[in-house]
Amino acid sequence: MTTPSVPELRRPDPGLDAIMSERRHLINLAYRLLGSLADSEDAVQETYTRWYAMSRRQQDAIESPGAWLTTVTSRICLNVLSSARARRETYVGHWLPEPLPEPTEWISGRPGGEAVDPADRVTLDESVNLAFLVVLESMTPAERVAFILHDVFRYPFAEVAEIVGRTPAACRQLASSARRRVRAAQASAPSSAERAGIVGDFKQAWEAKDIDALIGLLDPDATAIGDGGGLAVTFLDPIEGGEQVARALVEIARRRPGDMAFLERTVNGQPGVVAEQDGVIVTVFAFDVVDRKIKCLWVIRNPEKLRGWTAGAEPVVQVRASRGRS
Numbered sequence: 001m002t003t004p005s006v007p008e009l010r011r012p013d014p015g016l017d018a019i020m021s022e023r024r025h026l027i028n029l030a031y032r033l034l035g036s037l038a039d040s041e042d043a044v045q046e047t048y049t050r051w052y053a054m055s056r057r058q059q060d061a062i063e064s065p066g067a068w069l070t071t072v073t074s075r076i077c078l079n080v081l082s083s084a085r086a087r088r089e090t091y092v093g094h095w096l097p098e099p100l101p102e103p104t105e106w107i108s109g110r111p112g113g114e115a116v117d118p119a120d121r122v123t124l125d126e127s128v129n130l131a132f133l134v135v136l137e138s139m140t141p142a143e144r145v146a147f148i149l150h151d152v153f154r155y156p157f158a159e160v161a162e163i164v165g166r167t168p169a170a171c172r173q174l175a176s177s178a179r180r181r182v183r184a185a186q187a188s189a190p191s192s193a194e195r196a197g198i199v200g201d202f203k204q205a206w207e208a209k210d211i212d213a214l215i216g217l218l219d220p221d222a223t224a225i226g227d228g229g230g231l232a233v234t235f236l237d238p239i240e241g242g243e244q245v246a247r248a249l250v251e252i253a254r255r256r257p258g259d260m261a262f263l264e265r266t267v268n269g270q271p272g273v274v275a276e277q278d279g280v281i282v283t284v285f286a287f288d289v290v291d292r293k294i295k296c297l298w299v300i301r302n303p304e305k306l307r308g309w310t311a312g313a314e315p316v317v318q319v320r321a322s323r324g325r326s
Contacts, residue, residue, distance in 0.1 A: 015065065019051065022066050026073045028124075031317045032148050033077040034084075035097035035133045037308060040317075043076045067159075074145060074163045081141035092230030094238065096298055097133040098305040099284040100317055102266035126186075127152045128317065129268045130286040130298055135185045139178050146171045147178035192271070195289050199271040202287070202294065203262055206273075209250050218242035219293040224249075229302030232282070245297065274309070281309040 023044060030040035047069055051059070062068045088095045126132060127148070136144050142164050149155040149163065150171070157168040157175075164171055190198070198217060205213035222242040226234035239245050260277040267274075267286045275283035284306060288296035300306065 015059070019048075019065055019069070022069050023048075025066075026069060028317050029070065029148070029153060030073055030077050031098075031100075032127055032133075032136075032152060033074070033145060034080060035137065036305075037098050037100070037317065038304065039080060040077075043073055043080060046076055047073045070155075071159075071163050074149060078141055078145050078164065081144060092228070093234065093236045094225050094227055095229075096225065096227040096300055096305075097130060097137070098308075099130060099272075099286060099300050100128065100268050101309050102269075124152060125269050129270045131185065131189075131270075131288040131296070132182065133268070134288075134296075134298070135181055136178075138181065140174075142166065143174045143178040146174035147182075150175045151179060190289050190292060194292065195287070196271040198289055198292060198294065199273065199287055200264060203264055203273050206249055206253055207262055209253050211246050211250050214246035214249055215243055217294055218245055219290065219295045222294055222296065224297040224299060226299040227302050227305070229304060231303055232301035234299060234301045281306055284309065 026044045026047065027037075027040050030043045031037055034040050034043065050072055051065075051069065059065070136148075139147070145164055146157075146160050146166075149160045150157060157171045160171045160175075161168045164174070166174070202214070202217050205217060220242045221240075222245050224235070224239040224245045226236070226238075228234035235248070239248050256275070257277060260275055260282075263274050263276055265272055265274045265284075267284055270286065272287060273285040274281050275285075282301065282303075284300045286298040286300070287294050288298075
């Protein structure tokens with residue numbers, strides 16, 4: 001009796017491990033492009049769907065599967081960014097990037113990329129802090145993609161051009177325009193130690209309901225922006241002015257439930273504060289500190305954006321990196 005052959009569809013894929021090993025890199029790239037972990041996972045899932053929709057012969061004909069996956073993910077993200085403005089018009093309240101908890105692993109950038117002047121590139125850990133992501137939201141989709149691919153992940157402009165659908169010279173201009181915005185936003189950023197001290201003083205003053213101390217820590221033109229997504233109570237319109245923000249914070253402290261605690265935590269690689277109730281993170285507070293004053297306070301309460309803060313959840317996106325990708 002002859003043993004039947006294994007059907008073609010069940011033949012082991014010798015490149016499966018190599019293909020799936022790219023997933024973490026793709027998620028990291030997509031998060032920086034989209035500012036949303038959920039959208040990033042969808043983009044990467046769609047990329048893999050397209051890969052496995054090809055025949056084995058088509059897959060084998062691709063010289064660099066990793067480069068193919070990066071190109072497809074980037075193009076999907078570009079399309080998502082192009083439609084995001086319209087989608088966010090229906091979002092309840094102000095849309096903010098999804099905050100990330102402190103990671104437990106580190107990843108690095110891209111191997112074999114062209115040399116980039118250190119003054120003209122942003123390190124991966126800087127590229128994921130919330131202030132940086134908010135600046136990215138002000139860019140055009142093409143600017144954002146060109147800048148992230150070149151300045152953050154070190155892809156040469158020739159490759160960026162193929163992804164964005166522009167000439168290398170045009171992509172260079174896009175990245176340059178984006179870089180100017182980032183530099184302007186980072187002009188007076190304090191050191192991590194200084195930022196941690198300011199955030200610690202903020203938490204202490206907030207818990208003490210010390211409005212004068214809070215006003216002293218806030219820039220006179222400070223802004224507080226909330227994001228509940230219609231799923232959690234928060235202020236729909238930004239609160240303008242340091243004194244007004246301080247008074248709102250004191251009111252929040254007075255009304256907080258007895259079982260809610262304010263804790264210092266790392267948010268997107270920077271010192272931040274979270275509100276924990278019954279062992280669950282219900283609010284994440286991130287800060288933009290300029291000239292030793294809190295310029296902006298971001299309050300994320302949308303529970304769909306806090307799922308990564310669940311105890312035991314694996315942090316998919318990493319916020320620090322060395323110079324080369326392994």
